[in-house]
Amino acid sequence: MEKKDILMLQETERKRIAEGLHDTTVQDMLCLSQQLELILLYMDQDVTRSKLETAVARKQVKHIIDEMRETIYDLRPMIMDDIGWQASFERLRDKLLSDNADLRVDFDIDVVDRSDGITAISIYRIVCEGCQNIIKHSNAECIEVSVKNDGSFIHICIQDNGNGIEDEIDFSNNHFGLRFMRERVDALSGKMKIVSNASGTRITIVIPTESEV
Ligand SMILES: Nc1ncnc2c1ncn2[C@@H]1O[C@H](COP(=O)(O)OP(=O)(O)O)[C@@H](O)[C@H]1O
Ligand SMILES: [Mg+2]
Known part of the structure; x- marks a missing residue:
């Protein structure tokens, strides 16, 4: 393999991982941020609803952790x-x-x-x-x-x-x-x-x- 091919291989792998992070983790963090805003909104007016929304946020965090684990594994199986x-x-x-x-x-x-x-x-x-x-x-x-x-x-x-x-x-x-x-x-x-x-x-x-x- 030529040196230039190795550089290409590295760059393509990096691009793939960056795109993966952008399409999954970053998008999910944006959703989580909106979810937290919702919780803040309900916190004083409707405690039951804010508790329900917190449970949703917790699930989102778990999902993000799983995705991060996948990415880390991809980098280093x-x-x-x-x-x-x-x-x-x-x-x-x-x-x-x-x-x-x-x-x-x-x-x-x-x-x-x-x-x-x-x-x-x-x-x-x-x-x-x-x-x-x-x-x-x-x-x-x-x-x-x-x-x-x-x-x-x-x-x-x-x-x-x-x-x-x-x-x-x-x-x-x-x-x-x-x-x-x-x-x-x-x-x-x-x-x-x-x-x-x-x-x-x-x-x-x-x-x-x-x-x-
Ligand atoms: N097992 C397979 N069965 C059918 N088509 C395949 C298979 N593996 C590869 N191909 C074809 O070969 C092309 C090139 O594959 P690849 O170089 O891995 O690029 P990519 O997966 O990004 O499209 C694919 O777009 C697909 O059309
Ligand atoms: Mg392929």
């Missing part, structure tokens, strides 16, 4: 901390299932040496992007992800039974996911292959376990 590799994938799987009631999600994840932190986090981010794409674009009923470690290579497969990728992929402005996926794989001296047709998409990636990054 627990893969890098104590809870670790398997738990990170379980969390991703749970989230996919809770956001998409009819989806089938099948994860089969081998252990990967996390002392090589950058490989582990890169694989995790690749799988996240692959799953996000499936949810966003494919209309699939089923996602299968496997990460297999044979000691020399890590084999990753992200597969769906959706509509397939259109022939002409728009790699302009805001469509960096697949490109960055490929660049991450390149940077880890790996290979990535996409096979896609009207009955689904399969992305296979092979990364040497002791890649020179």
